[in-house]
Amino acid sequence: MSLNTWSARWLKTSFILLFILIGCSLVLFLNLLENRNSTASTLSMQQVRLRVNPILLNLEQNNHLLQEPRIREHLLSIVKENGVELTYVGLDGTILLSSSPFSEGKQVNLRSALHYDLNHAVQTMNGNDSLNIAFPVMSGPAGSQIGNAIFTIPKSMVIVHETVIFPFFILGALWITSMILGIYLVLMKKKLKTQLLSPIHQLKQHAESILKGQYNEPIQYNRMNEMSELYAMFDLMRTEIMHLSELRIRQETAQKELITNISHDIKTPITTVKAYIEAILEGMCSDKETLMEYMKVMQTNTDKTARLVEDLLVHALQELGQISVEPREVYSSPAFESMLKPIGHVVATSGMIYEAPKNIPNVLIQIDPIRIEQVISNLVSNALKHTSPGDAIRINLELEDDQFNVTIADSGQGIRAQDMPFVFERYFKGQTFWSNKNVHEGTGLGLSICKSIIEAHGGNISFSSKEGQGTIFQFNLPIC
Numbered sequence: 447m448s449l450n451t452w453s454a455r456w457l458k459t460s461f462i463l464l465f466i467l468i469g470c471s472l473v474l475f476l477n478l479l480e481n482r483n484s485t486a487s488t489l490s491m492q493q494v495r496l497r498v499n500p501i502l503l504n505l506e507q508n509n510h511l512l513q514e515p516r517i518r519e520h521l522l523s524i525v526k527e528n529g530v531e532l533t534y535v536g537l538d539g540t541i542l543l544s545s546s547p548f549s550e551g552k553q554v555n556l557r558s559a560l561h562y563d564l565n566h567a568v569q570t571m572n573g574n575d576s577l578n579i580a581f582p583v584m585s586g587p588a589g590s591q592i593g594n595a596i597f598t599i600p601k602s603m604v605i606v607h608e609t610v611i612f613p614f615f616i617l618g619a620l621w622i623t624s625m626i627l628g629i630y631l632v633l634m635k636k637k638l639k640t641q642l643l644s645p646i647h648q649l650k651q652h653a654e655s656i657l658k659g660q661y662n663e664p665i666q667y668n669r670m671n672e673m674s675e676l677y678a679m680f681d682l683m684r685t686e687i688m689h690l691s692e693l694r695i696r697q698e699t700a701q702k703e704l705i706t707n708i709s710h711d712i713k714t715p716i717t718t719v720k721a722y723i724e725a726i727l728e729g730m731c732s733d734k735e736t737l738m739e740y741m742k743v744m745q746t747n748t749d750k751t752a753r754l755v756e757d758l759l760v761h762a763l764q765e766l767g768q769i770s771v772e773p774r775e776v777y778s779s780p781a782f783e784s785m786l787k788p789i790g791h792v793v794a795t796s797g798m799i800y801e802a803p804k805n806i807p808n809v810l811i812q813i814d815p816i817r818i819e820q821v822i823s824n825l826v827s828n829a830l831k832h833t834s835p836g837d838a839i840r841i842n843l844e845l846e847d848d849q850f851n852v853t854i855a856d857s858g859q860g861i862r863a864q865d866m867p868f869v870f871e872r873y874f875k876g877q878t879f880w881s882n883k884n885v886h887e888g889t890g891l892g893l894s895i896c897k898s899i900i901e902a903h904g905g906n907i908s909f910s911s912k913e914g915q916g917t918i919f920q921f922n923l924p925i926c
Contacts, residue, residue: 715747
């Protein structure tokens with residue numbers, strides 16, 4: 447069930463329950479109005495009993511002395527004080543005592559005169575301002591009935607319309623609460639739509655756009671709540687996906703360019719080697735000196751091809767995370783002497799000033815000499831690309847804090863500030879101000895390969911450069 451369907455059903459159920467609550471309140475209100483009169487009569491009967499109880503008690507106690515004037519006068523005075531009229535009737539219907547002395551001794555019809563029920567007495571008022579209510583007179587608490595006391599009571603004493611305040615107060619509070627709840631449900635429905643369902647729908651549209659490869663449209667939410675945090679995280683995800691997509695496109699483009707460049711670079715030296723081999727086979731080398739010159743050209747082009755193939759192989763291994771590094775324990779001095787000797791020759795023949803290390807510390811280190819030589823060669827080759835004849839390339843080796851530090855510095859043109867963040871990225875080739883003709887153009891893999899090899903040895907590589915003042919590359923290797 448969708449959230450939209452669920453919320454609609456939930457709100458519909460809430461409104462139905464609210465209407466049931468209002469209906470029950472209305473029924474309760476009508477019931478209160480209907481029972482209002484009966485409630486008032488019950489209260490009036492209690493007031494009547496309070497008025498006549500002293501008279502009834504006096505009648506029961508002095509029933510046998512009613513012929514005495516003093517008793518009669520006292521009893522009638524009590525009747526007058528309570529604001530009622532009394533007609534005391536014997537069981538045979540004879541009036542024995544009355545607030546109207548002229549009616550004493552007369553007979554009454556007990557069937558029509560006696561009204562023990564207050565509601566019945568009210569019905570027989572016939573528009574009069576007073577009503578007659580009868581009470582039995584007993585000879586004692588456990589005795590028999592000896593007569594009936596008929597009291598004439600003012601209408602105002604009986605029909606008292608009391609206000610039922612508390613139930614109506616509760617009913618009013620219930621109605622007000624129902625109205626507030628109804629308004630709250632309407633507002634909640636609106637808020638649920640504007641702050642939850644609509645943003646989710648918009649987020650769905652953004653997700654569909656991302657699936658279609660449309661990453662440029664920013665995802666924004668103007669309110670500050672939990673939904674804004676979700677939108678912010680979704681926009682960060684969009685930005686990251688856009689960055690990864692651009693990076694993937696750049697890498698695919700760079701890989702295509704790499705394959706094209708390496709194919710061209712390999713084809714050129716192979717063609718050259720083939721041409722010189724054909725020349726030798728055709729007997730164009732008339733003397734040994736010419737043959738050796740041809741052989742040097744062939745060797746140079748073969749080395750260039752080997753370097754390109756090696757870079758391509760290491761790149762493939764780097765893609766798979768399987769760069770072959772086989773460290774072994776060697777002494778640093780003889781290992782680095784053999785590495786630096788041919789490098790110094792290459793730098794010198796390129797027209798640069800080569801500053802060899804003054805001292806090579808001789809400690810036991812665990813390295814793969816072939817890979818470390820590849821790192822140094824790549825760094826020197828990179829230095830040659832950014833230097834011109836007459837510039838210096840310096841290599842320094844030293845021990846510091848149980849680390850074997852290797853520094854390769856040049857006095858060339860340096861690296862542009864905008865290129866520095868990308869120096870160790872694959873396929874990146876920074877702009878050079880001058881290119882040495884003895885150095886082949888790079889593939890953009892050299893520094894990335896250097897970083898992978900050094901990290902595989904447990905070391906770190908870094909650089910510092912200032913445009914126009916040269917560059918310094920440094921890496922360290924842990925000693926045993």
